[in-house]
Amino acid sequence: EAQVTQNPRYLITVTGKKLTVTCSQNMNHEYMSWYRQDPGLGLRQIYYSMNVEVTDKGDVPEGYKVSRKEKRNFPLILESPSPNQTSLYFCASSLYSGQGYEQYFGPGTRLTVT
C-alpha cells in the first residue's frame, strides 16, 4: 500500500530533551515536506526537500532540523524542544514539486512539550 508513515504518533516530552520524528514514504517520491498545524493557523511549512541531500527552509524553520540521506526518509529533529513547539506535525510527499502534484500526508504526530 502506497503510504507515508510517521513515528511516533503521539509524544509527550520535556523541554530540552532532543527528539526525532521519523517519516518514511514508499512511493519513490522526490519531494518531501514537514508541516505543523496549530489551531487557527492552518498548516505551516517547516522544511522541505527536493531530493536526497537537498533541503531548504519553509516558513517556520526555527528550532527544527531535517536531513534527507535516503530518498524514502525525511526525519524531523528537535534539538532542544520548547513548549511553543507543542503542535500536530505532518510529513508529506509528492512525486515532484511541480504545480499539479498533490501531496500525500502521513497520519500526523501529536507532540506535547512540557
Place this chain on the structure above:
Amino acid sequence: AQKITQTQPGMFVQEKEAVTLDCTYDTSDPSYGLFWYKQPSSGEMIFLIYQGSYDQQNATEGRYSLNFQKARKSANLVISASQLGDSAMYFCAMREVNTGFQKLVFGTGTRLLVSP
C-alpha cells in the same frame, strides 16, 4: 497579506444538500495550482481536488467540484449531496511558480458540520 483566505470558520448543512466552501487566493504568478484537502476528526489530511491556473474547465471529482473564478481569484469547493461523513475541516492550499512550487501554502480552514 494572506496568500489563502478562507473566511468561513464554520459551515452547517443538512444531509443531501449542496454546500460551497469559500477560498480566495493572492498571487501575481501566472502559474499556480490550487488544492483542497479534507481533515476528518481522526486527523489525517486527505487530498480532494486540484485546479491548475491554466485549466479551462472547473475540476470535478465525484461529488466535489471546484468553482474556479480566475479573475476574482477564488477557488470555491462545492460538495453536492452532502453526507454525514463529509463533516470535517476543509483546507484550501496553493502552490506557486515564484517559490518553484516548493511550498504548499494553506488557508486556516473551514469546519463543515453535516446534520441528519
